[in-house]
Amino acid sequence: MATMSGIPLVFTVRRCKPEFVTPAKPTPREQKLLSDIDDQASLRFQVPLIFFYRQEPSMEGKHPAEVIRTALAQTLVLYYPLAGRLREGANGKLIVDCNGEGVMFIKADADVTLEQFGDALQPPFPCFDELLFDVPGSQGILNCPLLLIQVTRLNCGGFIFAIRLNHTMADAPGLKQFVSSVAVMARDESTHLIPRPVWERHLLDARDPPRVTCTHHEYDQVEASLPLDNLVQRSFFFGPTQVSLLRRLLPMHLRYCTKFELLTASLWRCRSLAINLDPHEKVRMLCIVNARFKMEPLLPQGYYGNTFVFPAAITTVKNLGKNPLGYAVELVKQAKASLTEEYIKSVVALMVTTDKQLNFPNVIGSFIISDLTKIGFEDVDFGWGKAVFAGTANAVGVVSFFVSAKNKKGEVGTSVAICLPAPAMERFARELDNMLKQQLIEDNKSKSKRILSVM
Structure with missing residues (x-):
């Protein structure tokens, strides 16, 4: 049984036996090295996405x-490298064995309609395990398929495309490039519309000798203050009304900050207050930032490897709580501003000098945000038109994703899935609600004063 918008949804999925889809023509049999950004320990996980x-x-x-x-x-x-398998070389270096074994693919049918999923398609999707079957033995990083795809036809004639990516192979723009190419082929359109994929992973290898020239708090190794188990997920929607209310909590000089900076600061503040840490304990916000346009010269068009870094903001729970929202916004802005070409080169050097073993802190006091709203996953058209919803299916541990979504009123906004222990989730929701109500109260006071002044 799955639950969408609080309504029980029961359906049956009939799956064909999982198969391997291999390249339609012979491809080079070779080995390709991943970049020093790609094969860091912090990217060795699977990320699931879903398209309706x-x-x-x-x-x-x-x-x-x-x-x-x-x-x-x-x-x-x-x-063709995506049809291969990852091996591990000396010092943990990841290598793609381009053996053409293929990606794992599942054809399925479900006795449910798109309308039964509700008016507001937003992560997390509790039915996701039905829509992307976790084939036993497929979820590893090494010697496993690099992609798992399930296409589920619905009773209404619509369908759901679900995909799981080994993150070491590509980032969100790289995956969008790949699935867009599949869509062009599916529509049987001219292949000149497909940007030619570029490997060139050596462009994000460390310089010789590697030099760490920046401070990288994103890789601070800290002890977990609370267990990361018994977790629940909940989605929070930010439409024009919510964004406007939060923006009016800022001083005038910050009100022109980006929506990403505003929402990230708000969520970080609420989350840090909700997890009941010692007030003097440090908390971190890591914002995943695309480094494609920070490189000089620019990376070639068609490059689909990982090109992001995650600069960190760091402060204490007490400072986030006692200061107004603008304090957190300033910290987020400073973290983003730290991203320079030198910063990227320093990250790569850090990976090499630590043998790729550094991981971002997967602890409750760390909050990682990735904004997918500008990627355009919803534009992917396999011949059935643009997607009604397209984005990540859920949060991945301490990583949350901004995705484009609509609420029940049909308003377009940003949906964010948050993952926390159940009691902390309740406190998080209250903190966020209080922030929004705070501005409503201020608005009502101002309105009352204006009315009294003219009486």
């Missing part, structure tokens, strides 16, 4: 899984 599509009358009679499977095989001719 409506019925398209012009595609009547076509099973979306069969269309996508054919397109996937064609696309893997260009992206």
Whole structure:
């Protein structure tokens, strides 16, 4: 049983046996090194995404899984490293064995309609295990498929495309580039619309000799203050009203900050107050920032490897609580501003000098945010039109993702899935609600004063 928007949703998924989709033509049999950014320990995990599509009358009679499977095989001719397997070389260096074994693919049908999932499609999706079956033995980083895909046709004629990526192979823009290429093939359009994939991973290798020239609090090794178990997930939606209320909590000189900075600061503040740490304990916010446009020269178009770093803001629980929201916004802005080309080179050097073993702190006092709202996953069209929803299926531990979504009113906004122990989640929701109500109270006071002044 799955639950969407509090309503029990029971459905059955009939899956075909998982198969390997291999490149449609022979591809080079070679080994390719990942970059020093790609193969760091902090990226050795799987990230799941989900795409919902409506019925398209012009595609009547076509099973979306069969269309996508054919397109996937064609696309893997260009992206043949994704059909390979990761091996580990000297000093933990990851190497792609381009052996053409293929990506794992599942064709499925479900006796449910898109409408039954509710008006507001937002992560987390409690039914996700039905829509992306975790094939036993497929979830490892080494010697396992680099992609797992399930295409589930719905009773209404729509379908759900779910994909799980070994994060060492690509970041969000890189994955968008790949699935967009599959979509072009599925629509049987000219392949000149597909940007040619570029490997060139050596461009993000450490200089010789490697030099760590910046401070990297994102890799501080700290002890967990609270256990990261018995976790629950909940999605929070920020439409125009919520964003406006939060923005009015800021002083005038900060009100033109980006929505990312505003929401990240607000969520970080609420989360830090909700987890009941010692007031003097340090908490960290790591914002994942795309470094593609910080490199000189720019990385070539078509590069699909990992090109992000996550500069950190650090303060104490007490400072976040006693200071107004603008304090947290300033910290987020400073963290983003620290991202320079030299910072990127310093991160790469740190990976090499520590043998890739540094991981970002996966503890309750760390909060990691990745903004996917500008990636355009919803624009991926396999022939059934643009996706109704497209983005990450849930939070991944201490990592939360901003995704584009609509609420029940049809308002477009940002949805964020938060993962916390159940009692902390309740406190988090109260903290956020109090922040929003705080500005409403101030607005009502101002309105009352204006009315009295004219009486």
